[in-house]
Amino acid sequence: GQSLEQPSEVTAVEGAIVQINCTYQTSGFYGLSWYQQHDGGAPTFLSYNALDGLEETGRFSSFLSRSDSYGYLLLQELQMKDSASYFCAVRKVTGGGNKLTFGTGTQLKVEL
Amino acid sequence: GAVVSQHPSRVICKSGTSVKIECRSLDFQATTMFWYRQFPKQSLMLMATSNEGSKATYEQGVEKDKFLINHASLTLSTLTVTSAHPEDSSFYICSASPRTGAYEQYFGPGTRLTVT
Numbered sequence: 001g002q003s004l005e006q007p008s009e010v011t012a013v014e015g016a017i018v019q020i021n022c023t024y025q026t027s028g029f030y031g032l033s034w035y036q037q038h039d040g041g042a043p044t045f046l047s048y049n050a051l052d053g054l055e056e057t058g059r060f061s062s063f064l065s066r067s068d069s070y071g072y073l074l075l076q077e078l079q080m081k082d083s084a085s086y087f088c089a090v091r092k093v094t095g096g097g098n099k100l101t102f103g104t105g106t107q108l109k110v111e112l
Numbered sequence: 113g114a115v116v117s118q119h120p121s122r123v124i125c126k127s128g129t130s131v132k133i134e135c136r137s138l139d140f141q142a143t144t145m146f147w148y149r150q151f152p153k154q155s156l157m158l159m160a161t162s163n164e165g166s167k168a169t170y171e172q173g174v175e176k177d178k179f180l181i182n183h184a185s186l187t188l189s190t191l192t193v194t195s196a197h198p199e200d201s202s203f204y205i206c207s208a209s210p211r212t213g214a215y216e217q218y219f220g221p222g223t224r225l226t227v228t
Contacts, residue, residue, distance in 0.1 A: 031215055042116075042205065042219040043156065050215070087155060091215050098144070098209060100217060102156045 002026040004088055004103030011109045012078055020073045020106045022088035031091040032064050032071045033100065038084045047073065048091075075108075083110045115139055116208050118220035125196055125227055133191045133223045135206030141186035142208035146217065147179070150203040162189050196227040 004024045012018040022032065031050035035043040049055050049064035049071060061074040075082055088103040115138040125131050135145060144163050148156040160176075162168040162183035170176045180192040189208075193200055203224055207217040 033215065035219075040203075040222070040224075042221045043207075044219070045216060048215055098215065098217070099158060099161065100146075101158065105155050107153075 006103045006106045022071045028092045033089045034073045035087045114218040116220040122224045130194045135189045137208040140210045144209040145189040146207045148205045198227045
């Protein structure tokens with residue numbers, strides 16, 4: 001089977017740095033994506049790692065260690081608008097094409 | 113770019129009726145589209161993958177006769193929930209991939225289905 005585990009909730013203050021971890025167990029791993037979802041909204045793509053290491057995109061960075069089946073999303077200079085749910089998702093390639101399996105999700109609350 | 117729309121955004125229907133949800137890629141051709149459902153405070157669960165012009169591939173546990181998927185063109189996929197029941201009430205989200213093998217998926221805004 002597959003599983004992706006994330007902390008259910010993280011709270012941080014505006015301006016701080018927060019790290020959201022994701023551990024996964026899966027076969028046929030191709031990469032790890034991160035998505036942000038505000039309440040009632042569509043998931044929006046944040047970052048993707050196919051290889052080990054750090055990917056930086058503005059205030060967001062994502063890290064992957066394939067040997068440890070582990071990744072994290074780093075959010076810097078937190079803003080109130082960053083309050084949302086964050087999902088990691090494993091990309092698998094099957095005969096039918098790409099598939100994403102989403103993690104349990106982390107609700108981030110940014111406080112003043 | 114890469115905008116995906118869904119219609120309707122919200123729908124309320126009576127138990128036993130069928131509901132059709134449309135998913136459109138507005139500014140790109142989507143070789144593959146995906147349908148997910150999401151219960152409150154939970155993760156997105158993939159229901160099925162559809163490729164234009166071929167039958168959808170359903171995930172284990174998803175009834176293909178209940179959730180009918182049609183991907184008639186490179187910009188449109190539809191999900192029909194047949195004989196809906198209250199337990200089918202959920203947030204249904206589609207996504208589209210611009211090309212086979214692409215890691216990007218662009219998500220629609222979702223459809224909130226309530227079955228009374």
